[in-house]
Amino acid sequence: MELILDEAILKAYGFSKNTVTLQQIGSGLINRTYLLLAPNQQKYILQNINAQVFHNPLAIAHNISAIADYLKANDPDYLFPAPIATLNGSLMATHNGEYWRLLPFVSDSVAFDTLNEPKQAYEAAKQFGKLSLLLNGFDTTRLSPTIPGFHNLALRYEQFTFTLGQCSEPSKKEAEQAIAMALQYHFILAYYHSYEHRHDFPDRVIHHDTKISNVLLNETSHEGVCVIDLDTLMPGKFISDLGDMLRSYTCAFSENETNLELIKIRLPYFKATIQGYLSTMGAILTSTEKELILFSGKYMVYMQALRFLTDYLNGSIYYPIAYPSQNLDRAKNQFKLLKEFFANEKVLQDIIEDCLP
Known part of the structure; x- marks a missing residue:
């Protein structure tokens, strides 16, 4: 599948197409999701928010940010994979009317599409x-x-x-x-x-x-x-x-x-x-x-x-x-x-x- 991703999105997080590897993943029908491998072998999840379904993507960013702050203050040991801010501190990267976010990759984990037990x-x-x-x-x-x-x-x-x-x-x-x-x-x-x-x-x-x-x-x-x-x-x-x-x-x-x-x-x-x-x-x-x-x-x-x-x-x-x-x-x-x-x-x-x- 052809990778449709503007360089400006990667630059917002300090990356470039020449220094990262991207692989489209996930079975979801709504958002486009990529596994991003950085030069230091660090893994991230890069995801596009479907604005046709979510008409106010910034509301998503606001909700998750508010909850992340609450959990950090009250249950700091709880694993809550909140998005990583852009270089300029924004909750999402935006370009040509598209909204993107970068998430931490949770190692040693798996998401199943069907239940087996x-x-x-x-x-x-x-x-x-x-x-x-x-x-x-x-x-x-x-x-x-x-x-x-x-x-x-x-x-x-x-x-x-x-x-x-x-x-x-x-x-x-x-x-x-x-x-x-x-x-x-x-x-x-x-x-x-x-x-x-x-x-x-x-x-x-x-x-x-x-x-x-x-x-x-x-x-x-x-x-x-x-x-x-x-x-x-x-x-x-x-x-x-x-x-x-x-x-x-x-x-x-x-x-x-x-x-x-x-x-x-x-x-x-x-x-x-x-x-x-x-x-x-x-x-x-x-x-x-x-x-x-x-x-x-x-x-x-x-x-x-x-x-x-x-x-x-x-x-x-x-x-x-x-x-x-x-x-x-x-x-x-x-x-x-x-x-x-x-x-x-x-x-x-x-x-x-x-x-x-």
């Missing part, structure tokens, strides 16, 4: 929970939303109903079954509304994108090292983090799997995720939050199903596709997973009760 789910959940725990005293009003409404289910349902009224009849007919399920599970939003204003359902500093590839594990022991990809670190409810872990860790197959018979909840991975998260956050979760642990998975699965379905009805303008109906297939996949959460509700809740401190 429950221990990895445990360690990942523990790391995401640890970050929120350490930031429990941080004033969330100091942070700016980097993607407004990112996990706002009311907004996602509104977008779905609006698109449903605007889309073509053939698309609506093709998606008839998925549309019926979207409407059937609308009560999940009403259930959330019944809790959202409780005094013990606080806003916390939440990562919001807790897929397994966003946490580094030790490359030999697979013990947790640190959380990465901090672009969506902003105020939110705990259900965003735990729910997305339950959504993405507990099934052996991704949302691209079209054989719905394979979409099932792996109980050992579910238990490991709950245990890992509660090993850190269990000490501070409120009564309401503990009550909503299982609901967090339902909430996030339903929202993701809505987003895939809405994108399909909208002509697949957001999620990349390999064939025309892929986003509809993804929506069906997530609705099947949601059905599994309800079908196994008692056994899942029993696991949670056994894990609660």
Whole structure:
């Protein structure tokens, strides 16, 4: 793949193309990421922020900087891979409307794209929970939303109903079954509304994108090292983090799997995720939050199903596709997973009760 990188970006950090080696890495679809090898053999991560997704990249820089300062003052031993300032002290390098940052390379670590054992789910959940725990005293009003409404289910349902009224009849007919399920599970939003204003359902500093590839594990022991990809670190409810872990860790197959018979909840991975998260956050979760642990998975699965379905009805303008109906297939996949959460509700809740401190 051709390397598209202006020399001015490297100069901002004191490098040049003649003295460094760059290799594009990572499986992310949003930001371009490079491994940078400096002349002294020091490694760094150089990353471009996608301004089409993050409309205010400086808000990301501000959030991460404020949190880095807080952690340095309160938990200096915690590994928080904050960006390195440019030579002139800027939080990002900018050139021709693009935003770049340089990050320290964390040695002896690995990021997985898929889970291979429950221990990895445990360690990942523990790391995401640890970050929120350490930031429990941080004033969330100091942070700016980097993607407004990112996990706002009311907004996602509104977008779905609006698109449903605007889309073509053939698309609506093709998606008839998925549309019926979207409407059937609308009560999940009403259930959330019944809790959202409780005094013990606080806003916390939440990562919001807790897929397994966003946490580094030790490359030999697979013990947790640190959380990465901090672009969506902003105020939110705990259900965003735990729910997305339950959504993405507990099934052996991704949302691209079209054989719905394979979409099932792996109980050992579910238990490991709950245990890992509660090993850190269990000490501070409120009564309401503990009550909503299982609901967090339902909430996030339903929202993701809505987003895939809405994108399909909208002509697949957001999620990349390999064939025309892929986003509809993804929506069906997530609705099947949601059905599994309800079908196994008692056994899942029993696991949670056994894990609660």
